[in-house]
Amino acid sequence: MTYHNLLFVLAAFFAVWAVMARKLLTSAIMLALVSVTVSLIFFDFGAPWAGVFELSVCAGLITVLFIGGVSLIRTEEEKRPEGRARFYALPLALAAFAIAAWFYLPPFFEELAGAKVLVSGGGTIGAALWGLRRPDLLGQVLMLAAGVFVIKSVFPRRTEK
Amino acid sequence: MSAFAMDWYLIALVIFTGFYCMLASRSIVRQLIGLELISKGAMLTVISAGHQTSNLVLAQALLITMIVIEVVVVAAGLALLVKNFRIHGTADIWKLDGLKG
16 A cells, blocks of 8 residues: 555544544544645645645644634533444444445546546646636635624624613 | 546545534534535545646645635634534534524
């Protein structure tokens, strides 16, 4: 097994662990490990910018957000834990899916790979972001503003009467 | 099997795990974790497709947009979790409709 495939297998393994973990804190940490593995895959593909963003934002910021949320509800979660039977069935369901998909999905993916159109992928990430995808940047700014607005509307300032 | 098909096969397993998590759990945190896993699978497909068509630069530009959107979605979801927990004292997603009004 190559390093590349090993990273994909590790990502799937950590994903299963994140879903099956009894404690939500363990789930959040496993999700961070999935992010780290995915960023290593990006580096392996030769996409360092995506890898850096994934590592800093997804493995860093989102994990902090998750751990903050989990620490708030931890006492309630320990008092009334969810039923575990459905989570213990995950490996079985995943194995059934993996076996069924082994026969049907790879031929479809081979067909997809055969239909690829090679394009000139030259240039730098800066040129792509500021030249080709400038409307995306505007969309990102608007999306961040929408996020701030959501937080503000969910937690309105209390007015004393 | 080509490397591309093998990569996408393993990505399909990650996405299936995310869907299963969203279906099996009623906790808002686990719903968001499932959503994150599906999102990771989608990101991997974008980069893999970019690598396949020798257009990694554009794929990375798209991916940065996806990451920003993902952060905002998770932050909004966790804000709803905190609000729901303050009102109902639970992280049950079925109680979210109590926030309407």
